[in-house]
Every structure is written in structure tokens, then in C-alpha cells.
Amino acid sequence: MAQTAAPSRRRRTDSRRRELLDEAAWLFRQKGYHATSVRDVCSAVGMLPGSLYSHFASKEELLVAVYEVGIAEISQAVASAVADADGPWERFEAACTAHLEALLKSSDYPQVVVRVLPDDAPGAKDQLVALRDSYDAIFVPLMTELPLADPGADRGFLLRLVIGALNSTTTWFRPMGDSPRTIARKFVATLREAAE
Amino acid sequence: MAQTAAPSRRRRTDSRRRELLDEAAWLFRQKGYHATSVRDVCSAVGMLPGSLYSHFASKEELLVAVYEVGIAEISQAVASAVADADGPWERFEAACTAHLEALLKSSDYPQVVVRVLPDDAPGAKDQLVALRDSYDAIFVPLMTELPLADPGADRGFLLRLVIGALNSTTTWFRPMGDSPRTIARKFVATLREAAE
Amino acid sequence: MAQTAAPSRRRRTDSRRRELLDEAAWLFRQKGYHATSVRDVCSAVGMLPGSLYSHFASKEELLVAVYEVGIAEISQAVASAVADADGPWERFEAACTAHLEALLKSSDYPQVVVRVLPDDAPGAKDQLVALRDSYDAIFVPLMTELPLADPGADRGFLLRLVIGALNSTTTWFRPMGDSPRTIARKFVATLREAAE
Amino acid sequence: MAQTAAPSRRRRTDSRRRELLDEAAWLFRQKGYHATSVRDVCSAVGMLPGSLYSHFASKEELLVAVYEVGIAEISQAVASAVADADGPWERFEAACTAHLEALLKSSDYPQVVVRVLPDDAPGAKDQLVALRDSYDAIFVPLMTELPLADPGADRGFLLRLVIGALNSTTTWFRPMGDSPRTIARKFVATLREAAE
DNA sequence: AATGAATGAGCGTTCATTCAT
């Protein structure tokens, strides 16, 4: 009974932080990092510019936090999709589907990872690169187990192209057209024909 | 006699303009549009910030000019490569090779087209989008004539993925590794196996 | 029984207040008043910035409190040194020695009085000036009783120069060089020769 | 005739810079470095805050420029006073008189050197210390040639006390009281009696 | 007594751009 007080304060605090993150994710995705000012983010959640610094030490740290959520969301989506699939091609397609759905639906966070380059925040570059790498690592075993016609194919090379192709969908995807799932199916079908 | 003065003056002017373009291309490619200031560009060519406006009406117009050169360079490279090739797959591979070479070698201009999004310069967005589209148009007939296993395949969709994959090379390409030509050959070989 | 709680709590409170004072003295002496933030002081004692206001009404009042300790320490040192000395020159030298030792050894408080000007805290200026004056007053009788060669000398004027000279030692004193006591002896010896 | 155009522009430019310097000197002297904002300085000369940066790269560089003028003024005053005097004590007194007059009359610049500590501008500390040292160096030969009763006296030590005493006059000097010249005469007379 | 989120004002500085010279 009496316990509700503390959690409620904590919840309100967390919710303010979350509001800032959500708004930053939206703006970073939409306008990019440099074109989004701290004032933009704060005024969108009804705060004064200085108040952001109760939650994040700097604009760069805010970006890192958005990146972390983005990577967490897409990583988790891919990991759980892969866990449910049987067979190497099926796992690969499941991963691509999950990747595209995370990227193209609802949440803004994963798109920030694609749009905002680590170079945009020099002081946080290493953290951002590490986060990106940690995600790419998920795909490596999936790629490795793929039974390709040419077993000596450069799979690291192919993986980079695959991710490049998938991420480029963010620039032309429209909700009215093919769904992320359909895009992924078409994409993998093309590759699979090539490989077998 | 008296006419010689004008051309020589014009030539000097053009060369200053070209210096600004070259420097802007280098900086936009390296740091992006927002992270590059008019000051950066001017001081790199030994000018004061205000002097840029003798050559370009605004920073956005400077970007448009860089875009134009970038599109012109890569378009011309692709067009002439395609003209020299026989057969649909050969033409397609020639186009991809020329695209990658234009993107990854020597000139900074084409990379600016890939790195700087039209959204970064709202006032020039339409021009930038039109330039991008004019380039993509070159690939459409090449894609159309490709003899795919599934003749009903969505070729517009495939084209976007292909260009996305090719452009993503800018983020990981290193001069010490595979050459652009090699990358293109591997890439097309994979697709060709898939298609036939 | 029940009374023991209160004193112990009070003691804890006092100790927190003292920690803040000590840290403020150190920082005001080292970096000056304006260059020291409330944050600096609080974080150095493991408090949050707002918590200072449980102990002091404002940053200016904190400065006043530090000043008070500084004046108290140096006044007491000088007074007790003077009490132990015989003869006007001896008393004067004892005062100078005590002044320099208070200023240059261990405690940070008296140095704050020298470094931080009353003007730095406009709202507390009068209090700070009064504290400084109360200290200078200790020297007045010592100066008055000094048997100078020229009995009509302007002793108020000399006193200000003496204190100015003594206080300037804070800018160049190094613990490895002459001790405060030695500096004082040399200094008074010079003056004494002049006077007699 | 035609030459007047260029100089007049230059003169106006220089005069804006000089206005900024004068105002900065006044404010730094009056309120200190930290308590004076760039906005204070600019608005006092009818400029916008950003416009200062056409003349000085930073607030610290503005301080350095003020310091330089202050050191130049007082150095030149002392040097020319010394050149006109005969005899070691006469030269010493001339130097003290010039020092005090430079410090206490008309110009604000030299007082800034006394009031603002090198520590206040960490990025410019070395320059400020070097400027201070360059001034002190002027006094060294004057001190060295002084025929003291104790020829083995620590003249470096005495010099620091002398300068400390002289500079402390800035805190209590009032134009209605003794003139700088009178203060210097009294001061040197005291020392001279001591020495001979 | 202490927290910590929030305030409101202000900081030093940079920006793209203008314009008289």
C-alpha cells in the first residue's frame, strides 16, 4: 500500500526520460543529428533546454542512449525470430524479416542507427561503432551456415551488401507498398536462387 | 585583343569557383552537410566566409552545385561503360563497375550524393531529389532488359536494393581490399547465378 | 536517554556543514569565488547541489561563513601571538609571523579572505568588508605603539602597505623556500632598521 | 588625397577594437573577469555579442589583449621615468612613482593586470604569466643596484614585497587622499631610511 | 537532512548571411 509512493515517483522520472528519448529518436530519424537541437527535443516534451541535462550529460550521450535502445530493439527482434526458425535459409529469412520490420515499423529507434553516422558525434564515435558492430555480429553465424553454391564465397563481403541493401529500404519504403515481410521474402528468394 | 582580358578574368573566376566546389565536395563527403560550415570551405581555399557569396547564392546552392557535378560524373562514367558492353548482363555489370569506381575512387563528388540526404537542405530538396532520380533512371533500362528466371519479378524493387547495396560500400570500402571492379564482379556474379 | 539522539544528530549535521565549509574554502582559495560552482563544492563532499541549501541560504552566505572562519582563525592566531610578546617591535613581529603562518600554512580559510574580494559577492559585500576591517583593527594598536624615527609618520598608510606586502606572499610563497616565520623576520628587520 | 579612404576605414575598424578593449578593461577592473560577460562588453559599445568575435577569437584572448596594453602602458611609464633619474635610489623612487601613477590614474588597463589572476583564464595562463614576468623584470636591475645596509639581503624577496605593497594600493586608494606620487615618496623614504 | 528533477536566466561561441567599401 504505502509502497506505491516511491515507485510512482520513479515511474514519473523514468517516464520523463523516456519522453525525451522518444522525441529524440523521432527527431534524429526525421531530421538527423545536427539538424536536431536540444531545444527541439526539450520543447517537444514541454521542458526547458537546460532540463535535459538532468537526464543526459550531453547531446551526444542522448544519441548514445537512443542508439542503445535502437540496437536492443532490433537485436532482440532478430534473435527471437531466428530462434523460432528451422534450417539455415529459414533462419536467414527470419532474420531479414525481423530486421526490416524493426526498421520500418512503429519504432523510430532502429532507424536512427541507420541514419545517424558515428562520425556525427565524434565524442561518442567509439560507443556508436561498438553498438553497430554488436548488431552485425548477430548475422555472422547465420551467414556462415548458409549452404552456398560456391562454398568459398566471401561471406563477410556478402553480409555487408545484404545489410546495405536492407538498410537502404529506409529511404524508399512506403507503408502503402509491400510490407517489410514481403520485401524480405522477395529479397531472400532472389538470393536463395542464386546460391543453390 | 581587348577580348583576351575577359576570358582570362573569367578563367580565374571559374577556377576560384572550382576550388570552392572541390573543397566543399571533400568536406561534405567527409563530415556531412551540417557539420561543414561555410567558414570551413572558404578558409580551406584561403577566402573569407563572405566571399563565397560572390560564387554561390547560399550554402544550399553550393550543395546543389556539388550534387550536379557528382551526378554528372557518375552518370557519364556509367553511360560510357554501358555503351562499350555487349549483352544485358555484361551491360549491367559494366554499369555496376562504373558506379563503384566513380563512387570509391579519386573524386569526392559522387560520394556527396550518397552521404548528404536531400532532407539536409530543405530549400533545395526538390532539386536534389530530381538529380538523384535522373541518375537512377539510367539503370532502369539495364534492369528491364535483364533476362531473369522469374520474368515477372519486381524490377523496380530489385533496382533499389541493388543501388542500396552498391552505395553501402562507401561505409566499409578500404583501398587496400578488393578493388571496386572486383567488388562489382563478385556482386553481379551472385545476382546472375540467382537469375538464370 | 532520549536526549542522546538529538546531540548525535546535531553533531552529524554540523559535520556535514563543516565538510561543505572546508571544501568551499579549498575551492574558493584555489579557483576563486566565481570559478567555483555550488556543484563543485557539493560533489566534492558527495552531495547533490540542492542539498547545500539545507545548510546555507545561498552561495554568498557560504562565502560569508568561510570568511568568518578565516577571520576568526587568523585573528585568534595573531591575538595570542601578540599576548606572548614583550616590547612594541616584538609584538609587531609576532603579529606578522602569526599572520603569515595563518595565511601560508595548513588552513585554506584565511587565504580566501585575501583572494576573494568583497565585490565578488555584491549581496554580501558589507559583511565581508566588515569582517576584513575587524581584522585590520587588530593591527592598529600595534602600529600605533611602534617607536618610529619620524613620530609624525602616517601610520594608517604604513599599516595598509604592510598588510599589502604580507598578503602578496600568497602569490609566490612556496613551501620549499623560506618559512613564513623567516619571511616575517626578514620583513620586520628591514622595517625596523628603517624606523630606528 | 585619395589615400584618406583606406586609412579612414582602417581607423574606424581600429577604433571599434579599441572601444571593446577600453570597455573590457573598465569592466574587468571593476567586476573581475568571471563577473564580466561578453554581452556586458559588447552591449556597452553597442554591439551584438557575436560581433566581438570579429575582433577577438575568444574572451580569453580579449583578456590577453587588455593585459598586453596594461603591461605596455606601465612598462613604458616606468622605463621612461627611470631613464630620467640619476642615482640608484632616485631611479627606484622614480620607478615606484611611475608604477603607482600608471596603476592609480586614468587608465584601467594596468589595474586589470593586478586584479585578474592568470588562473582566471586557464587557456591563456602562460601568456598572462609571461606578461607579468616581463614587467617584473624591469625592476630587477633597479633593485640590484640599490646600496643596502646589508649587502647580502635577499633582493628578490624584497622586490616581491615591494611590488605586493605597491599593488595593494589599488584596494584602498582614493583620489581625494594622497596622490600616487606622494604615496611613492613616503614609501621609498621609509625603505631608504631602513637601508642606509 | 537530503534528493534530484526542474526552472529561468544566462553563459561563451558559432552560424549563414549581408553590405559598404
Place this chain on the structure above:
DNA sequence: CATGAATGAACGCTCATTCAT
């Protein structure tokens, strides 16, 4: 064509302080 001082707005951030908890 180029200068360079100036603009006006905005930048990321820090400040002393408040107050509900």
C-alpha cells in the same frame, strides 16, 4: 571579385536556486 565587420538567431551547456517528495 573580395573583404571583413556586423548582424540576428541559434547553438550546446552551466548556473544558482527551488520544491515536492
